Amino acid sequence: MVHSASVTPLRASAPAAPLSGTHRVPGDKSISHRALMFGALAIGTTEIAGLLEGEDVLRTAAAMRALGATVEQRGAGAWRVSGRGVGGLVEPADVLDMGNSGTAARLLCGLLAGHPIFAVMTGDSSLRKRPMLRVTAPLSATGASFWTREGGRLPLAVQGAVEALPLDYRLPVASAQVKSACLLAGLCARGTTRVVEPEPTRDHTENMLRHFGATVRVADTAEGRVIELEGQPELIAAPILVPGDPSSAAFLLVGALLVPGSRLTIANVGLNPLRTGLFATLREMGAILRVENARTEGGEPVGDVVAEYGPLRAVEVPPGRAPSMIDEYPILAVAAATATGTTRMRGLAELRVKESDRLAATAAMLAANGVAASIEGDDLLVHGTGAAIPGGGLVATHMDHRLAMSALIMGLAARAPVGVDDAGFIETSFPGFAALVNLAAGGEAIRSLA
Ligand SMILES: O=C(O)C1=C[C@@H](OP(=O)(O)O)[C@@H](O)[C@H](O)C1
Ligand SMILES: C=C(OP(=O)(O)O)C(=O)O
The missing domain is CATH 3.65.10.10 (Enolpyruvate transferase domain)
Structure with a gap:
């Protein structure tokens, strides 16, 4: 049950086919x-x-x-x-x-x-x-x-x-x-x-x-x-x-927004309004993202979320939105890396005290893969390429599951493969992540780097 002493380096590259199908993510x-x-x-x-x-x-x-x-x-x-x-x-x-x-x-x-x-x-x-x-x-x-x-x-x-x-x-x-x-x-x-x-x-x-x-x-x-x-x-x-975790669904949904031709459904996602800041932000960026079968289950709003590939544009994310998407900034940064224009995410001081210093680590993840990013005070700025991400970098994950998953999703949308030094911590929140991405991609988009 415990992350072993051995590390699990993985590499993600553009899938042969778009992300598709209807899938479920593990519980919230x-x-x-x-x-x-x-x-x-x-x-x-x-x-x-x-x-x-x-x-x-x-x-x-x-x-x-x-x-x-x-x-x-x-x-x-x-x-x-x-x-x-x-x-x-x-x-x-x-x-x-x-x-x-x-x-x-x-x-x-x-x-x-x-x-x-x-x-x-x-x-x-x-x-x-x-x-x-x-x-x-x-x-x-x-x-x-x-x-x-x-x-x-x-x-x-x-x-x-x-x-x-x-x-x-x-x-x-x-x-x-x-x-x-x-x-x-x-x-x-x-x-x-x-x-x-x-x-x-x-x-x-x-x-x-x-x-x-x-x-x-x-x-x-x-x-x-x-x-x-x-x-x-x-x-x-x-x-x-327990509904599916919207913070886990976020990775596959952003993958679908970024990989040309994709259309993907994540069924049974928890949609508590205090958790859905990422979805609101992606829609502001022009994402094709909709909820089907909205319902209440076990006292929490739940729905099936459908994402389709399409171009994204930069936005400014207000600081007041941070609590409703606090774990989603690394994957939002990946989406912003492909957008046209500079995305500014404001008021991210709390990211410094997560599993890693996520503010610094997210900027470093992008920089290692040819995307310009900078930190101004508590804000993260991502200068979108408006096209595919160059890729080709090895990302240091600092024992942080969300960085590992964000980097691997970035690899799906990059020109050159993206490596992560240790994907083992993904087991903390999303067991089966790589297998599920590969299922949605219809092939081995994520594979061992060893
Ligand atoms: O209460 C919770 O379940 C959580 C709250 C958030 O942390 P903070 O309370 O430190 O913002 C979040 O980052 C964490 O993943 C889960
Ligand atoms: C910050 C997180 O979790 P925790 O604070 O529980 O380690 C997270 O899952 O992104």
Whole structure:
């Protein structure tokens, strides 16, 4: 289950045929983490269908087991979680290793803060560089104590609160992980936990809390979006249907926009409006991208997304859109590389603290393949070629799945093949990525570089 010590270099080149057919991508990563965590906190047995079986989510599954929940795989994507009730998690016997996953680590901090137990958490060398103070600082106000490595990095130790106090916290950055950590801690606290976000971020936590029976109020006010949770609810197990991950669908859909003659459908994609900023941006760029069979499933909007090849033009992406497409900038940059004109993506400071410094790494990925890109403050500028990307470069992925997938999609639309130094981290969020691209391309567009 864990990314092995060996690296997986891959190379992508223009496919012999356009991308076509109807395909599905694995389950949504954000919803999958939360399904396992809420299942572990609920009374009864939660049946999950469509769970993402990527390494990040498997880390969460292992952590929930270590905290006393029963977590079983029943079939492909079908998982069963028997929970311990809010406040019922037990002290783990060993260190919790969250691998490459920021979401798993930060949400778990919230969950642990509310339980009177001691735990130690670590992660891989990418996760150990990422800031945890953004959660440990607000969570300390519950009464929990955190000890982190210098700079607020993992490994960390936590002694959870005996009687957690409710938080009243205004997020300094737009982050669904920080919001969710506060709400998870608030489950164990007596009284109302209040979180204010400057910009709305993905609301899967709020939706799932309601789905399990908690009382959550959301109001848009002059100070931002205010979320209030009534503490110490009894969460009751409820079935969860995980839609396809729009952040994963993005790679194949952009591939279809870029490879001449393509027409591709990704069925069953989650279309929560707080996740669809990329699709809005691509449409502004002139992309032929439409939703068919729009429906609601398991409380989340879902649809089949169809993409067709066509020319793209540069746009300016406003900073306020970042939360709704925060993981999609590397693949948007690939689309922008083929567009006519210069695309400016504004307000991307948060990209510096992802699995890698995605702002620098995305610019370097483009530069290595003959596309001019620059960083001005927190903005990324991509000078589109208005034609095929030159390609021919080897991209350093820095343990970052989204860079690896973006670079490989770029290779499909480039004149010369594009290599990536290590595609192994794609397993964190999109198992089977290369095979699915090759299926859509009807041949080996992505192959081993070894
Ligand atoms: O809450 C979540 O599931 C996520 C929130 C985002 O992170 P931030 O909260 O740091 O913006 C996103 O980048 C990550 O992939 C998943
Ligand atoms: C940023 C990401 O995930 P996480 O923060 O969970 O590592 C991502 O999947 O792009």
